Amino acid sequence: MRFAVDFRSLINRDNNIAQLIVMTVVIFIVMAALSPDKFLRYYNFESITYIFPELGLLSIAMMIAMLTGGIDLSVVGIANLSGIMAGVFFHAVLKDAGVEGGVMVVGLGVVLALSVGAVAGALNGFLITRFRITPILATLGTGQVFVGLALVLTGGPAIVGFPETWAFIGNGKILGVAVPFVLFLLIAGLMTFVLSRTTLGVNLMLIGSNPRAAVFAGIQKSRMIFYSYMMTGVLASAAGIILSGRTNAAKSDYGTSYLLQAVLIAVLGGTNPAGGRGTVIGVGIAVVALMLLSSGFQILRFSNHLIDFIWGAFLLLVIALNAYKNRAR
Amino acid sequence: MSEAFIELRNIGKRFSGVHALDDVSLTINKGEIHCLAGENGSGKSTLIKVIAGVYQPDAGEILIDGKTVRHLTPIESVRHAIQVIYQDFSLFGNLTVAENLALNTALRAKRKTVNWRAVHALAREALDRLGVEIDLTAELETLPTSGKQLVAIARALMSDARLIIMDEPTTALTGKEVETLFRIVRDIQARGIAVLFVSHKMREMLDISERLTVIRNGRKVVEGPTSDFDEGAVIRHMTGQDIVAEPYRWSPPDGAAPAPRLEVRGLSRPGHYDDLSMTIGPGEIVGLSGLLGSGRTELALALFGMQPPAAGTILIDGRPVTLGSVRDAIDAGVAYVPEDRLSEGLFLTQSIKRNILVTSLDAMSRWTVLDLAQGDRMARETVAAMQIATPTPEKIAGELSGGNQQRVVLGRWLLTNAKVLILNGPTVGVDVGSKAEIHQKIRELALSRGLGVLMISDDVLELAQNCNRVVLMHRGRFVDEWDGDAASERVISETLKTLT
Numbered sequence: 126m127r128f129a130v131d132f133r134s135l136i137n138r139d140n141n142i143a144q145l146i147v148m149t150v151v152i153f154i155v156m157a158a159l160s161p162d163k164f165l166r167y168y169n170f171e172s173i174t175y176i177f178p179e180l181g182l183l184s185i186a187m188m189i190a191m192l193t194g195g196i197d198l199s200v201v202g203i204a205n206l207s208g209i210m211a212g213v214f215f216h217a218v219l220k221d222a223g224v225e226g227g228v229m230v231v232g233l234g235v236v237l238a239l240s241v242g243a244v245a246g247a248l249n250g251f252l253i254t255r256f257r258i259t260p261i262l263a264t265l266g267t268g269q270v271f272v273g274l275a276l277v278l279t280g281g282p283a284i285v286g287f288p289e290t291w292a293f294i295g296n297g298k299i300l301g302v303a304v305p306f307v308l309f310l311l312i313a314g315l316m317t318f319v320l321s322r323t324t325l326g327v328n329l330m331l332i333g334s335n336p337r338a339a340v341f342a343g344i345q346k347s348r349m350i351f352y353s354y355m356m357t358g359v360l361a362s363a364a365g366i367i368l369s370g371r372t373n374a375a376k377s378d379y380g381t382s383y384l385l386q387a388v389l390i391a392v393l394g395g396t397n398p399a400g401g402r403g404t405v406i407g408v409g410i411a412v413v414a415l416m417l418l419s420s421g422f423q424i425l426r427f428s429n430h431l432i433d434f435i436w437g438a439f440l441l442l443v444i445a446l447n448a449y450k451n452r453a454r
Numbered sequence: 455m456s457e458a459f460i461e462l463r464n465i466g467k468r469f470s471g472v473h474a475l476d477d478v479s480l481t482i483n484k485g486e487i488h489c490l491a492g493e494n495g496s497g498k499s500t501l502i503k504v505i506a507g508v509y510q511p512d513a514g515e516i517l518i519d520g521k522t523v524r525h526l527t528p529i530e531s532v533r534h535a536i537q538v539i540y541q542d543f544s545l546f547g548n549l550t551v552a553e554n555l556a557l558n559t560a561l562r563a564k565r566k567t568v569n570w571r572a573v574h575a576l577a578r579e580a581l582d583r584l585g586v587e588i589d590l591t592a593e594l595e596t597l598p599t600s601g602k603q604l605v606a607i608a609r610a611l612m613s614d615a616r617l618i619i620m621d622e623p624t625t626a627l628t629g630k631e632v633e634t635l636f637r638i639v640r641d642i643q644a645r646g647i648a649v650l651f652v653s654h655k656m657r658e659m660l661d662i663s664e665r666l667t668v669i670r671n672g673r674k675v676v677e678g679p680t681s682d683f684d685e686g687a688v689i690r691h692m693t694g695q696d697i698v699a700e701p702y703r704w705s706p707p708d709g710a711a712p713a714p715r716l717e718v719r720g721l722s723r724p725g726h727y728d729d730l731s732m733t734i735g736p737g738e739i740v741g742l743s744g745l746l747g748s749g750r751t752e753l754a755l756a757l758f759g760m761q762p763p764a765a766g767t768i769l770i771d772g773r774p775v776t777l778g779s780v781r782d783a784i785d786a787g788v789a790y791v792p793e794d795r796l797s798e799g800l801f802l803t804q805s806i807k808r809n810i811l812v813t814s815l816d817a818m819s820r821w822t823v824l825d826l827a828q829g830d831r832m833a834r835e836t837v838a839a840m841q842i843a844t845p846t847p848e849k850i851a852g853e854l855s856g857g858n859q860q861r862v863v864l865g866r867w868l869l870t871n872a873k874v875l876i877l878n879g880p881t882v883g884v885d886v887g888s889k890a891e892i893h894q895k896i897r898e899l900a901l902s903r904g905l906g907v908l909m910i911s912d913d914v915l916e917l918a919q920n921c922n923r924v925v926l927m928h929r930g931r932f933v934d935e936w937d938g939d940a941a942s943e944r945v946i947s948e949t950l951k952t953l954t
Contacts, residue, residue: 322823322824322826323819323822323823323824324815324816324819324822325822327808327815327824328815331801331804331808331812334801334802334803334804335797335801335802337797337798338792338797338798338800338801340760341758341790341792341798342780342812342813342866343783343784343812343813344812345781401801401803401804402803
């Protein structure tokens with residue numbers, strides 16, 4: 126009896142997770158039924174484990190910005206700029222100085238790329254907390270600045286010719302599992318820990334839930350929000366590393382359709398865009414659901430334009446449903 | 455007996471299972487001044503909103519002019535010439551007086567363009583009806599509270615109201631302003647307009663009204679001509695308590711006097727408060743009374759590090775402290791329970807546990823990693839110590855009753871080593887039963903932990919009963935102080951009335 130009660134409260138609390146899992150399974154079954162020979166191939170799922178981590182990281186980044194009721198529209202810009210900075214760095218040391226592309230150099234490249242994310246995120250956080258610019262406007266502006274910087278650095282075309290080890294991050298396998306997937310699981314696990322087990326994570330939830338009460342309870346609101354945008358920036362640059370590793374190239378306008386999808390996945394994953402609620406696991410399941418859907422669309426030969434339209438419409442639908450659910454409560 | 459304008463019969467209204475109103479009947483006759491009395495949380499506001507059409511009752515019926523009104527919506531209510539003046543007046547602060555007055559009429563006439571000459575003429579006429587002088591071109595925000603209220607009344611009169619409901623109209627008014635308001639209310643009545651005066655201030659209600667209805671915990675307790683009641687009877691009906699709670703008394707401990715928990719010397723912030731000095735000893739509960747805008751909230755915010763003073767010293771346990779941020783204040787041992795529980799105190803969508811632990815996250819963590827087991831224990835202990843009625847600390851705070859929510863906000867300060875506790879409106883919106891229990895809790899905390907408590911409240915009775923000393927603040931200064939038995943509700947209320 127006691128068990129039954131506890132079980133029900135568990136389901137209720139993670140109602141959203143349960144719904145997401147059901148949705149994912151339904152998508153899977155529908156796609157498998159529509160095109161069993163193509164959709165159910167091992168290759169299809171393997172390629173998903175390579176492609177979804179970059180989008181997954183961007184979505185987690187978006188979710189973290191949303192926890193305090195903000196948003197980060199510059200994540201794709203940060204991701205590309207990070208990849209490009211690493212590329213420029215490799216060109217400088219490898220081609221011009223003639224150093225071998227060893228693990229050390231690639232390690233430095235990773236550190237550089239993540240630092241770009243941290244600095245870019247810090248700029249966002251600074252504009253939002255110090256100058257009190259609305260997050261949507263601040264990050265729209267900085268996003269443009271990052272794209273502009275990337276264009277200046279590359280002159281327009283993609284930077285190619287990353288070292289082998291860098292490509293391993295985006296294409297390699299560890300024990301038969303895609304490296305990006307392994308990285309995603311590690312980072313997702315780390316972020317789960319940060320959000321639920323550290324003062325920063327709990328503070329962000331509380332700030333998002335009631336910013337004014339947070340101040341009255343002694344939470345250092347501005348500092349915490351600043352950190353959250355830095356974290357968002359670093360996650361975006363990690364996505365940028367995987368993206369440039371997978372494609373062996375970095376360009377100022379890669380993955381622009383990721384922005385809308387990251388917002389969609391964050392919201393679909395149960396994040397409240399007004400702040401105070403969001404989980405890594407929710408976002409993780411949502412990104413898998415969306416990826417299955419996307420690969421299904423491609424197998425069914427939907428045009429890319431139509432797919433963009435579907436994502437947009439889907440986002441509106443999810444937000445409307447959530448708003449309706451919240452009002453009913 | 456005169457004819458009824460509106461009749462509410464056996465009205466019931468539930469919110470998520472809780473009876474806000476239960477079988478309440480109320481009759482307001484044409485052109486009478488009727489008082490609706492009740493404590494905070496008694497259901498007064500819900501009843502007003504039923505009349506205004508904001509809430510649909512779950513049970514009972516509403517008759518206007520003797521005819522049943524099936525589905526009273528806000529617009530229907532206005533069409534029946536019912537106007538409500540809420541505490542916040544629902545005016546537009548960024549518009550001028552004239553615009554505020556004329557907009558409704560213009561909107562109703564479905565005009566898309568503005569004829570400024572007509573706007574001013576309309577507004578002038580409205581104010582003339584009240585017989586008051588207000589600059590029509592002034593921005594509303596620049597008016598004092600009493601001025602805003604007059605504009606709100608004038609606006610209500612413009613729509614040929616037959617019933618004007620005033621929700622706690624005297625809260626922010628000085629004694630003189632209350633007199634002016636009463637003159638205007640009688641004037642309105644003389645024109646055959648009924649007034650429903652909603653209040654919890656005894657003397658005012660007995661002064662102005664002809665009939666009185668008292669509600670308590672969502673039920674009507676009594677109704678009748680005001681002349682049948684005296685003050686004691688109304689209090690008894692409102693609180694349901696025959697015995698007045700034992701007043702809180704405090705005397706300095708024998709022997710060497712300890713340093714006061716809180717001492718303030720010459721605290722000033724231009725435009726808000728000036729040269730304030732006071733001490734609060736360990737175990738003392740000092741009441742701070744004053745009208746809205748007297749500077750009392752600003753003083754509280756200064757002590758909590760949110761609005762640092764321009765001059766003066768703050769000492770805690772005899773040591774001077776600089777309170778430049780909320781962090782500083784908490785570290786120095788100041789705890790603050792804010793004025794507005796919902797917007798400033800609680801994280802409604804978060805668990806009780808998080809609401810309690812919010813002040814102790816740093817204390818229960820190492821290298822920012824939280825010790826969840828310790829947090830669990832601290833939350834459980836606080837829930838037990840504050841007697842918060844919940845099966846588990848994981849419950850969402852928004853699902854608690856007002857009284858329990860206030861315990862959560864109070865409880866979070868048990869964990870911070872507080873020395874000074876500032877309470878701003880500690881029992882606003884709390885039902886009568888919980889109120890007494892919260893008062894008891896505050897007394898216990900003051901005594902057992904030797905807290906210095908500063909209690910700010912509009913509720914003079916609350917201060918008189920629970921404070922060993924009451925200070926009166928007006929226009930940024932301490933103007934009066936009563937100690938022990940001298941701090942009676944009557945004396946404080948009378949003095950409040952004489953403020954100008």
